[in-house]
Amino acid sequence: MKAHYLPPGDPPKVSWLKNLANKTPTYAVVLDITPAEQTSIDNDAAIYEYIVITMQPAYKTKVQDITSFKNIMRDGPLGTPTPLIPAAPTLPAAPTMVEPGIFKRVAKFVQRLKSHPNYTENIGEDLGIIGGEMTFEQSELKPELKGDLDANRPKIIWKKGPFVDSIDLYVDRQLNDNYEYLTNDSEPDYIDTYTMPPDVASVVYRYKGIYRIGDEQVGQYSDPITITVTRQT
Numbered sequence: 719m720k721a722h723y724l725p726p727g728d729p730p731k732v733s734w735l736k737n738l739a740n741k742t743p744t745y746a747v748v749l750d751i752t753p754a755e756q757t758s759i760d761n762d763a764a765i766y767e768y769i770v771i772t773m774q775p776a777y778k779t780k781v782q783d784i785t786s787f788k789n790i791m792r793d794g795p796l797g798t799p800t801p802l803i804p805a806a807p808t809l810p811a812a813p814t815m816v817e818p819g820i821f822k823r824v825a826k827f828v829q830r831l832k833s834h835p836n837y838t839e840n841i842g843e844d845l846g847i848i849g850g851e852m853t854f855e856q857s858e859l860k861p862e863l864k865g866d867l868d869a870n871r872p873k874i875i876w877k878k879g880p881f882v883d884s885i886d887l888y889v890d891r892q893l894n895d896n897y898e899y900l901t902n903d904s905e906p907d908y909i910d911t912y913t914m915p916p917d918v919a920s921v922v923y924r925y926k927g928i929y930r931i932g933d934e935q936v937g938q939y940s941d942p943i944t945i946t947v948t949r950q951t
Contacts, residue, residue, distance in 0.1 A: 723828075723849035724821065726881055728770040728904060732763075735824065737846050739763040745841055749834045755827060762820045764813035774904070776807035782911045789913035859937030861885055861927045865945035872910040872945040874925050876903075882929040882936070890924040890942075897926060920948040 725734050739759045742751055783804040790801055817823075828847045831837055842848040859882065864875040876885055884904040888897040891912070901908060914921055926942045928935050 723847045724825075727878055727883065728774075731821070732767045732770050734846055735759075735763040735766055735820075738824070738828075741845055745831075745845070748836045749831050749841070751831075758816075759824065759827060761814045761816050762824060765816050766820055768813050772809060776809060780804055780807050782909065786911040786913065789911065793913050793915060795916040856881075856931070856936050857938075859929050861929055861937075861940040863925060863927055863940045863943045865925070865943045867945070867947065868909050870947060870950055872912075872923055872925070872947060873907055874903075874910065874927070874943075874945075875907045876927060876940075878906055879929070882931055884930045885927045886930060886935060887925060887927045890926075891921070893922060893924055893944075897924075900925070902930065914947060914949060918949070920946060922946045 725731060739756075739762075742749075742756060742759060745751060746756065787801055787804055790798065828845075831845070832842065832847065839848065859879070861876050866873040866875055874887060878885075884902050886902050887900040887908060889900045889910065889912075890897045900910065910923070910925075912923075922944055924942050924944045926940050928939045929937050
């Protein structure tokens with residue numbers, strides 16, 4: 719499979735798109751970039767950065783807060799103080815909204831730039847629109863998970879790699895090989911906020927994962943890992 723100039727993963731795509739938007743004014747005259755094209759790339763870069771860098775982390779944190787709240791309400795020992803309902807995230811005002819298909823639109827723009835008679839490889843390098851050649855076997859992709867604790871919560875450590883977009887994580891809380899879907903995580907690492915059952919001193923959870931490219935699972939499931947959590951007194 720040929721690797722595109724576009725990097726894998728959302729945060730690298732944000733940086734790539736910002737670089738393109740910031741540098742195209744330099745070549746506006748040379749490559750006949752119109753004000754409408756520049757406005758389009760600026761708006762695409764702004765809204766994509768807002769979604770990936772501002773919205774997603776804020777909502778991811780709140781989802782974990784809500785999961786923790788749910789677990790306490792469901793399984794908390796009798797007499798546990800009632801926690802506050804997690805508030806919705808507070809976000810800054812959103813940039814100008816754009817139509818769907820940001821990177822399809824950008825690809826057409828890049829293709830036009832590269833077909834311009836004044837285009838050179840030096841310009842392409844500066845804009846980040848020259849890709850290398852790499853190959854990989856999709857069927858051989860396999861996550862390597864590691865386990866740790868974060869504030870006595872299971873922490874699943876994983877690497878994104880150069881080709882994948884996210885990972886689906888599964889958990890077996892009974893150690894009976896009956897895995898349940900846990901979450902889709904796009905940025906390493908993931909902290910499991912599941913509340914320990916009451917009246918137990920420790921628990922052992924088993925986890926496995928499989929990569930995603932776009933909306934499809936690819937490759938093989940990871941080898942399972944186990945994480946032990948001991949109740950803090």
